[in-house]
Amino acid sequence: MQQRVIKPAAGIVLAQQRQHHKPARLESFKKLSNVDIEHFKKIVPAETVLATAAVGGKADPIELEGFNADWLDKYRGNSQLVLRPKTTKEVSAILKYCSEQRIAVVPQGGNTGLVGGSVPVHDEVVLSLRNMNRVRSYDEVSGVLVCDAGCVLEELDNYVAERGHIMPLDLGAKGSCHIGGNVATNAGGIRFLRYGSLHGSVLGLEVVLPDGTVLDNLSTLRKDNTGYDLKQLFIGSEGTLGVITGVSVLTPRRPSAVNVAVLGVPSYENVQQAFKHARQRCGEILSAYEFWDSSCMRAVLHHQSLKSPLEAEYPFYVLVETSGSEKAHDDEKLSALLEELLEQGIVEDGALAQDDTQISRMWMMREGIPESLGKTGATYKYDVSIPIPVLYDVVKDIAKKLEKADLYKPDQSSGPVKMVCGYGHIGDSNLHLNVVADKFEDRVTNIFEPYVYEWVASHRGSISAEHGVGLMKRDYLGYSKSPEMISYMKRIKDVFDPHHILNPYKVV
């Protein structure tokens, strides 16, 4: 899951944050001049062009700040030009010119990514999709939504909610992230367990290729077996193959009954046991199965104005959500599950939300983890997929290594490392491993990087479950993909973006 988008509190010293290795600027890319700006002003409305004096414009560099830095301010580029086109035709004209002139471009949605994929590395032009935010059509019988790429996820969810449907994905950043960015990064999130991957629910895309070609594949059909399914390549390509301008997505019917429970669990083994029971008892209505450890819980209770729904403290917590069409039936199923889990000693305590306020507070507990860890200190974040049985082992392993290196004392929060903790989506084998330290420093990083990637690779896991590769993990791709796979990815890149102007320095 991506984090709720909040600007860091004033007290956090951003300069402390770790700067990732920055590849050198490719000299083959043209440096922008006044001539280019004048050309752009001819193809898009002048008010959508944001250029600094460095390239002959008048914008204050501070206006470009939000486009140059990611929301964690971990990655920072130096673009002097932001373009915010309003139509697909404008996007096409921009890219065609950039392609001819060898001008590097970074497409940007809500800029809520976590791997430096959506901000420039050097002076790339920022192509922001935020002005493309119309719903193009909605079919109430099939539930198919067709919209511009720059629509904000939460606004779309509200739009379809009024029509009795639900977006097939949800994540903490929903208030800022764009559907186009969600698709470009193959976002996962908390509805994944129930509604599956965007590779299944995206029915069509409109994509502008670097040479200006518009690939119009905005199908609204659930089934279409006519040739290679090219749109799949753009899902998760992080803006390196083409710019997504339109999305057609299947929205399921909105469940009329939602139930949530929080469980106190004595061991990770029991977290797994309880998951098996939940799938058996709740079957088709199980819509989320999230877990977090006691360290996460302490951070949340310290930093959020929330009270634990359980009296005692437990090594692990689980949030179970069901979503169905008949409240009485769902209540019965979830109550039977809780009873069974308590009876068999698989969980030690459990609380069932009694109303929407309680449901939302339970979710805030889970969704407040990233923010709470951020307030605790400098947070190293790893988003990995690991087979469920060994998923939590990596947290224990990293903690031990840090302890051995005298950087971490589990019982105190005084060392350079304050916390080593884990949370995530058990149902999807997806762990968020976080290490919270006083500050970002090499002696800490060196302990678990690349060790954590090696660990994941040795268990045939993925070094990026849902956050993507971006700039952050480009050098580590080999831990999850074979040289042959990477070689073919590069050939695909050559097919769609022969001059490599799109989102350079990233992914492959």
Place this chain on the structure above:
Amino acid sequence: MQQRVIKPAAGIVLAQQRQHHKPARLESFKKLSNVDIEHFKKIVPAETVLATAAVGGKADPIELEGFNADWLDKYRGNSQLVLRPKTTKEVSAILKYCSEQRIAVVPQGGNTGLVGGSVPVHDEVVLSLRNMNRVRSYDEVSGVLVCDAGCVLEELDNYVAERGHIMPLDLGAKGSCHIGGNVATNAGGIRFLRYGSLHGSVLGLEVVLPDGTVLDNLSTLRKDNTGYDLKQLFIGSEGTLGVITGVSVLTPRRPSAVNVAVLGVPSYENVQQAFKHARQRCGEILSAYEFWDSSCMRAVLHHQSLKSPLEAEYPFYVLVETSGSEKAHDDEKLSALLEELLEQGIVEDGALAQDDTQISRMWMMREGIPESLGKTGATYKYDVSIPIPVLYDVVKDIAKKLEKADLYKPDQSSGPVKMVCGYGHIGDSNLHLNVVADKFEDRVTNIFEPYVYEWVASHRGSISAEHGVGLMKRDYLGYSKSPEMISYMKRIKDVFDPHHILNPYKVV
């Protein structure tokens, strides 16, 4: 849905069936000789090589019959060599040699396709995957199955059923089709409504490229965002980009309660109305919503030893299936739906299956349609996606055109055309339009081809919802995909199969 695989009854004159236009043999492909056969015998066990005297072998051409012709005997090639490797390594060695020698190859699974995609057009080597049929691993916690491509779908479903799970797809040909072929053709079928597309449920593939490279991407992870999702390209590529040798697929928990009802519906408008109600009332347990018209029903009742569960005849029939985890709850939901539909006059009659035998007889009614039409006469089959509101219009339109041309009299079954009928998966906007005639002849075909493709294209439908393109629809691809899309498909083909040796003359 693909059809149940049955050999045509002896009485059917196969020669009558329409021969599709056959492209000329490409002379760039090498003609096989004894030297090649000797080479193949060195890289695969001799008993897995089936070669006729024409290429220096000893096999009777009749032994190759089942590999050269599709099950409807509509498409027929003239291969003199069938290879049936047992390992991925053997597949790799075969393809490497074929690539070097420019020998054309057609990969073949269960050979149950309907568009001529799985049989040779001329003398291509048939690469049959039937000897690769082992389950490689199964994880009972996650439900992830990893197996060879040549495993038969029904056998896999039985395998996972014993472990409490279900294959995410089901189709009439399940007793013969291979999972590798299902993936290569992106098969849909009757569980699509509930479990979605293979693009969502296939987690990983092992694919051998024409040059012998093995792309090992047999991931068992639900989430993996590390670079472009190459496996997606092979799903639905119909064996033209690589040969799928291994499949990793997510199997959902098998529902413990299954209910089926058949409804008698007065109009197509009401078929749609009833669908809306079914989705509202049954929500997450709705697992199938199939429809067929009265012509189909008459053919089934005439040719199958089945009795209609409804007393009167209706213009349309609907089969509703629910699958859930709690029988009492599901019964309640389905009964409430039926009551509502009858009360509001949306359906005129309905029968609820009382036991497994009745469930299976109701399904036989729906699944027996293709076979019954085949027994009625020469059947022209179109498998199209069309927006639900106008889906049945194409059936009426084609009937009118044939009537106007004096080829069809709706009240008699005597004309050259005996029936124009429709059935399919409403929930997926997927219609099977069938025209049954005395024989295949141009004066009939010319009435609705390419008219039916134009009709579908003008409604932004797909000319192939699930059957694929193969040889049959290659020339019609432009009705569903833009020239730009087709051009990029060809570039993708060039990347993976630069010498175009894989499944030539098909798809793009």
